[in-house]
Amino acid sequence: MQRLLKLAVTEGYEAEVFSHRERSIRLSKVNGVVGSIPASIYSGVSIRVIKDGRIGTAYTMNLSDREALLSKATLSMKAGIEAGFSFPESGFVNFTDEYDPLIEEMSFANLNRQLSVMESYYKEVAQGSLYVYGGCSTTEIRIVNTSGADLLHKNSEVYGTVYVVNPLAGYAMKNSAIGVSRVEVLPSDVKRTVDLYNRSLSEVEIDNGRMKVLFTPDSMIALTYRLDEASSAKAFSQKISPLLNRANQLVISPLLSRVNDPTANPSRRRLFDDEGVQTERIPIFEKGVFSNAYNDLDLAYKLKTKPTGTSFREGQMGKKVAQNPSPCLSSVKFATGDKSFKEILGMIDRGVIVSGVAGVSSGSNLNGDLSVRMTGLYVENGEVVGKLKNAMITGNIYDILSNVIAVENRSHYTNSISQDPSILFDDVQIVAF
Amino acid sequence: MLKKLKKLISSVQADYVDIRYEEKKETILSMIGPELKKAKSNNTDGFVVRTLKNGGFSSVTVTREEDVPEALLLAIEGSRFMSEAGNKYSLASVDPIEDSIDPKLNGDPAAVPVSEKIALLAKYNNIMLTEPEISNTDLEYNETDREKFFVSSEGTSIRERLCTLYIKGEVFAKRGDSLQSVRVGIGTANGISDLVDRDEVFVKKAKLARELLTAKQVKAGIYNVILNPELTGVFVHEAFGHTSEADGLESNLPLRKMMKIGTSLGSNIVNITADSTIPNQIGFYRYDDEGVPVRRTQLLRNGVLAGRLHSRRTAVEFSESATGHCVAEDQNTEPIVRMGNIFLEPGEVTFEELLKEMDSGLYLCDCCGGSGGVNFNFAAQYGYVVEGGKIGKMVRGINILGNLFTTLKDVVNMDNEMRFSGTGICRKGSQMNFKSGYGGPSVFVRSMKIGGI
Structure with missing residues (x-):
């Protein structure tokens, strides 16, 4: 990496070299039978160069010819893409606190044992199938730049998700767990999922109407997908965000605060983003007031604000180096409230628990309009009566998020960037067929 | 090499x-x-x-x-x-x-x-x-x-x-x-x-x-609809095509029983084919990533299940032949069972005749997201109210909710003009496949559930 950086310096460039290496094994099972076990050993290097206010990028999976890679970046720069920013002076970081070297050598048999333990918590499932997906990986990210940054992030993780599937009715409920060296299952979370699943086996019909709706952490994405898109600096720069000109205004319920904080993520901590900017706690909404859009170096420069440490290279399966960094929340959640799940359930005289959603990105997202299919459990007087056969939530997320009754006192890991508590909303439109 | x-x-x-x-x-x-x-x-x-x-x-x-x-x-x-x-x-x-x-x-x-x-x-x-x-x-x-x-x-x-x-x-x-x-x-x-x-x-x-x-937001309800070729293609790909992929089907025993070759699944005018040998379509290839020549595979013939998509491994599991559909996204991924091009075959009437046959309902066009499988939902990019066989005002905010088997049975007719999507992105597991083409004619389906306001 340093040789490549030096080569860029000799051309008179400001430069950044990003390298990524990942080793992973994965395993899937259906009802205890192992189905597939893909594995991968990925590595790659990306370079970004800046000169005279223009930026060029290039990447390779095999750094055998540094001159050729730099030539590609130079060619890219000649297209004339503007860059007003410089690479950050982030000093030296060597973060390996969440790295267990034994994970490099973990066998398929050992991984299978861990996932079998996870599976064993689901004995009480009344009927249905258990789909288990899990894996372990080690990741190394290193960033060096001509502003003197030399940043290393090395981590390991073992993760698993168990889906309780009703194959014919076509829905599933799930729990996910993760840890640095082993999957850390929370038995209370599993019990809640199994209880809800067992109560979903009978179907009920209701009339369409507005009612109380409790979104579980796995279904919150129906609301947060659109909210998080709207609070991206990309949407501000494109002038398509409904939050434009709403800074410091009350936009959603004062019971809701939404914060991105990769430094406090219990399972996937990051001290710098993929551009080498130090990460920090960034409030997006504080007590319902829109506080900050999240950005990358380019958009921070263009919008004349400071970088928020939220620029990541999206992409799985070894494609990180192929992607340009862009604004991305990596560790975001609604702040927890003061009620247990059981207490919140008791607050529903008539309503629906949304335990899963499908097609969350469908439709026009720009204004916050929402029309998504859900797995909905009908509740009367605090008790689950059964599952709605075909049901959708419709409306607008800003209306829904403004009408909060209660927020759960715990957040949950969901195998996504968001780790939310359950939240009860009032007066949400349910369409049932 | x-x-x-x-x-x-x-x-x-x-x-x-x-x-x-x-x-x-x-x-x-x-x-x-x-x-x-x-x-x-x-x-x-x-x-x-x-x-x-x-x-x-x-x-x-x-x-x-x-x-x-x-x-x-x-x-x-x-x-x-x-x-x-x-x-x-x-x-x-x-x-x-x-x-x-x-x-x-x-x-x-x-x-x-x-x-x-x-x-x-x-x-x-x-x-x-x-x-x-x-x-x-x-x-x-x-x-x-x-x-x-x-x-x-x-x-x-x-x-x-x-x-x-x-x-x-x-x-x-x-x-x-x-x-x-x-x-x-x-x-x-x-x-x-x-x-x-x-x-x-x-x-x-x-x-x-x-x-x-x-455009006005559509009212939620049950409507007769005509899907335009892109929406037809999305339905065929997302709902039927993925259910025809043998690697997803093999461990879903109840669904596997329902998807037995020879079972009548839909209206007898419905024919669905997977064909990656069409040279100018985005899903074109000659050999899959197991080295098997891809072949045109009729999946539904006159409403009856006629075939499915296989890798060499799943072909043995189902005692059927390999079809050449085991494809990887790229050099970073292992091959899995995939569609290349898939389409519903055209019918005989003109689009105007199809509109007259439906008389009233919604004409739904293009797709802007959704999720597939046996129970599916797709958002239409836009639509029109149809009254007396004539296309009227534009509507938006349309989300179609359906079940594969019910929808296949509720197909009433289709027109004679076939169109392919030209583009397509298909996510399966962690793989994205850009070589995924789909298409069909305009299709009249009765009693579809439409979410709106």
């Missing part, structure tokens, strides 16, 4: 081993509004190895040649683990093949300078930006040129070049606080000339975005 691959696997102690090497050249250009945001051309490569030993089947992907020996050891360990876990997989027999394929391109993009590609992208982008009330655009040119080398221990040795191109993105219209967007895209596996002189596509989508600003 083929010789090198043969050497790399020559000493592996397994019942079967294959190795695939791919070199991918890609050019990505993107514009947001008038600004060029990305311009990069890259070459990258990688290997995928698979081993079968004592019934255990395993795959490992690896990016560096020096890591291939470690990947082979890991694959053998995986095969051993699978065997000890009780798996007894085998592969459908296929004849060994030696072949080298180059596509006949209508304009090889490799011979076109990047500056001309930027000019083409900018032209379409400007066409949209200059339409009234268009506030922004987000448009990408993507050129992926893959050269694949496949070698197996059975003697198969294949080189195939695949070149896929598309320009797609979104156009935004704004009036006051009202903001609407429409997806736009053109694509081909047939060369860059297919992307030239397509101005009308971009003009049409920009105008549509503007029209949506004044």
Whole structure:
């Protein structure tokens, strides 16, 4: 990496070299039978160069010819893409606190044992199938730049998700767990999922109407997908965000605060983003007031604000180096409230628990309009009566998020960037067929 | 390269081993509004190895040649683990093949300078930006040129070049606080000339975005509908096609029972076919990533299940033949069962006759997201109220909710004009496949559930 950086310096460039290496094994099972076990050993290097206010990028999976890679970046720069920013002076970081070297050598048999333990918590499932997906990986990210940054992030993780599937009715409920060296299952979370699943086996019909709706952490994405898109600096720069000109205004319920904080993520901590900017706690909404859009170096420069440490290279399966960094929340959640799940359930005289959603990105997202299919459990007087056969939530997320009754006192890991508590909303439109 | 691959696997102690090497050249250009945001051309490569030993089947992907020996050891360990876990997989027999394929391109993009590609992208982008009330655009040119080398221990040795191109993105219209967007895209596996002189596509989508600003939100309810060719294609791909992929079906025992070959699943006028041999469509290829020649596969004939999509492994599981549908996204992924092109076959009436037959309902057009499977939901980009067989006012906010089997039975008729999507992105597990084409005619379906307000 340093040789490549030096080569860029000799051309008179400001430069950044990003390298990524990942080793992973994965395993899937259906009802205890192992189905597939893909594995991968990925590595790659990306370079970004800046000169005279223009930026060029290039990447390779095999750094055998540094001159050729730099030539590609130079060619890219000649297209004339503007860059007003410089690479950050982030000093030296060597973060390996969440790295267990034994994970490099973990066998398929050992991984299978861990996932079998996870599976064993689901004995009480009344009927249905258990789909288990899990894996372990080690990741190394290193960033060096001509502003003197030399940043290393090395981590390991073992993760698993168990889906309780009703194959014919076509829905599933799930729990996910993760840890640095082993999957850390929370038995209370599993019990809640199994209880809800067992109560979903009978179907009920209701009339369409507005009612109380409790979104579980796995279904919150129906609301947060659109909210998080709207609070991206990309949407501000494109002038398509409904939050434009709403800074410091009350936009959603004062019971809701939404914060991105990769430094406090219990399972996937990051001290710098993929551009080498130090990460920090960034409030997006504080007590319902829109506080900050999240950005990358380019958009921070263009919008004349400071970088928020939220620029990541999206992409799985070894494609990180192929992607340009862009604004991305990596560790975001609604702040927890003061009620247990059981207490919140008791607050529903008539309503629906949304335990899963499908097609969350469908439709026009720009204004916050929402029309998504859900797995909905009908509740009367605090008790689950059964599952709605075909049901959708419709409306607008800003209306829904403004009408909060209660927020759960715990957040949950969901195998996504968001780790939310359950939240009860009032007066949400349910369409049932 | 083929010789090198043969050497790399020559000493592996397994019942079967294959190795695939791919070199991918890609050019990505993107514009947001008038600004060029990305311009990069890259070459990258990688290997995928698979081993079968004592019934255990395993795959490992690896990016560096020096890591291939470690990947082979890991694959053998995986095969051993699978065997000890009780798996007894085998592969459908296929004849060994030696072949080298180059596509006949209508304009090889490799011979076109990047500056001309930027000019083409900018032209379409400007066409949209200059339409009234268009506030922004987000448009990408993507050129992926893959050269694949496949070698197996059975003697198969294949080189195939695949070149896929598309320009797609979104156009935004704004009036006051009202903001609407429409997806736009053109694509081909047939060369860059297919992307030239397509101005009308971009003009049409920009105008549509503007029209949506004044469209009323549809009322939720049950409607007779006509799906336009793109929505028909999405339904066929997402609901029926994925259910026809044998690797998803094999462990879903209740669904597997329902999807028995010879079972009547739909209206007797419904015929659905998967065909990746159509040269000018985006899902075109000759050999899958197991070295099996892809063949046209009739999936539904007169409403009766006639076939499904297979890898060599699933073909044995179902006691059927390999169809050549085991495909990887690229050099970084193992092959899984995939559609290339899939379509519902056209009928005999004209579109006007179809409208008259429905009389009243909704005419639903294009797709903007959703989720597939037996129970599906898709959002239509826009639609029109149909009254007395005539197309009336535009509506928006349309989400279709349905069940595959009910919908197949509720197909009333289809017109005689077949259209393919031109572009397509399909996510399955963690893989995205851009070589995914779909299409069909306009189809009249009775009693569909429509979510709105």
